[in-house]
Amino acid sequence: MRAAVQHRYGPPSVLTSSEVGRPLPGRNDVLVQVGAASVHPGDYFVMTGKPYVVRLVFGFRRPRHGIPGRDLAGVVAAVGKDVTALRPGDEVFGWSTAGALAEYACVPADHLVPVPANLSAVDAAAVPTSAMTALQALRDIANVRPGQTVLVTGASGGVGSFAVQIAKAFGAEVTGVCSPRNVDLVRSLGADHVVDYTRTDFTRTEKRYDVILDNVEAQPLAAVRRALTPTGTLIPNSGHGGRWIGPLGRIAKTRLLSGFTRQRLKPFTSVGKRKDLLTLADLLTTGQVTPVIDRTYPLDEAADALRHVAAGHTRGKVVVTI
Ligand SMILES: NC(=O)c1ccc[n+]([C@@H]2O[C@H](COP(=O)([O-])OP(=O)(O)OC[C@H]3O[C@@H](n4cnc5c(N)ncnc54)[C@H](OP(=O)(O)O)[C@@H]3O)[C@@H](O)[C@H]2O)c1
Known part of the structure; x- marks a missing residue:
């Protein structure tokens, strides 16, 4: 073959x-x-x-x-x-x-x-890895509920494009962060608000979010936390990092810090699960996710x-x- x-x-x-x-x-x-x-x-x-x-x-x-x-x-x-x-x-x-x-x-x-x-x-x-990552982040880690505000960075990427749609399917008010060429795409996925990162730094606005799924980690953790409500959940999800251990050092630091704040700082690793793929198959069938x-x-x-x-x-x- x-x-x-x-x-x-x-x-x-x-x-x-x-x-x-x-x-x-x-x-x-x-x-x-x-x-x-x-x-x-x-x-x-x-x-x-x-x-x-x-x-x-x-x-x-x-x-x-x-x-x-x-x-x-x-x-x-x-x-x-x-x-x-x-x-x-x-x-x-x-x-x-x-x-x-x-x-x-x-x-x-x-x-x-x-x-x-x-x-x-x-x-x-x-679908499998990217959509399961988005599903597990939003449902299992952040426990997104209807009416909550969710911000997704990298909203135009593999994980982010699924995350915007899944957060909408959960009834959240969704903000997607992307570059100018992807603003229309992210809006078409159902985002209520779109932030063009070349014009606006979401960490420097007055807006606070219940959940932030940060697929890019372009800003320091301290800055991203400023955009989170006092008890909100932040999922730093970028796999990028050093030559030897990749993001593991950053993950360990975030876990340590999470013991000292009411904000939930939750880096995670997605796991392949058949039942989650079945859940996604339902969302694909109903057209809630494309x-x-x-x-x-x-x-x-x-x-x-x-x-x-x-x-x-x-x-x-x-x-x-x-
Ligand atoms: N935790 C886990 O188990 C798990 C599982 C899967 C993936 N991941 C990680 O999740 C991350 C995202 O994966 P992916 O597959 O979605 O990557 P991807 O498909 O490469 O998407 C990245 C997206 O981010 C956009 N982007 C770049 N800079 C940005 C910025 N400053 N603000 C907002 N958007 C920006 C890019 O578009 P433009 O450059 O045009 O803006 C692109 O659309 C990766 O680091 C990956 O390693 C983690």
Whole structure:
């Protein structure tokens, strides 16, 4: 099968489009014929092996799996002998732990759910990690309730474009922060207010928010806290940080500080959960959430897809079609 393959950590140029063996599903796995796979900043960290802390999980000297990517949508080609919930021919989407940028991927059955009717493979592949992150941040960490004020930075990005829509679905009054070229997009996602960060620094206005999901962390924590109500919740969510431990130092500092304030300072790591993907499938079916697709790339140009993500100006999601 064709796959984007890397034999060492490095920039997108380490990826080659190669012929490799088709994986064999284990007893609880599903072999998915991949129709589309989306890429996001986490895939870039894993591909480059930086921050170095990712190598503790993905392989110390070289990437353990060699095929990047995680989120995918496609058709079930075969199932392991203990899988009863899915059958060949079913359209599914979910997340792989062994690479998604390939014609076929082996995925644990409990990482997959049926694709909602009328959703394309490209749209479905865009959903898993980014939308689960937005859902878990707003529902589980911030416990967003109707009428609360929610501010989302990076509102035009992968996580932010889902977060704006999910916060609206929860009945919040939503403010999205983005660049001028994305103001119309963020408004079209349902944001009640849009802040153009090139004109207004949201930390320097009089407005206070019950919840801030900060996907960018462009301003210091102390400044962002000024824009939070006295008992509000701040979720610093940017994965950027130092060469060795990435955002972990910043996360530890924030956790420590949270013991000394009534504000809830809650950095978190999203976790893949099948029931959350089912919740998102419902939101997609009812039209409360619609993926925003920035660009699609063919599999042979997967390196360009990752370059685009690394540039940090993604408008919604970047998807590789297979
Ligand atoms: N906690 C977790 O488990 C978890 C899970 C997934 C992702 N993340 C992290 O979440 C962050 C966001 O991910 P993503 O996939 O949404 O990234 P993304 O798709 O690259 O989006 C970033 C967006 O931010 C915008 N932006 C840049 N500077 C900005 C500023 N100063 N104010 C407001 N918007 C700005 C960019 O557009 P313009 O440049 O055009 O403004 C772009 O649309 C990443 O750092 C990622 O590592 C965390």
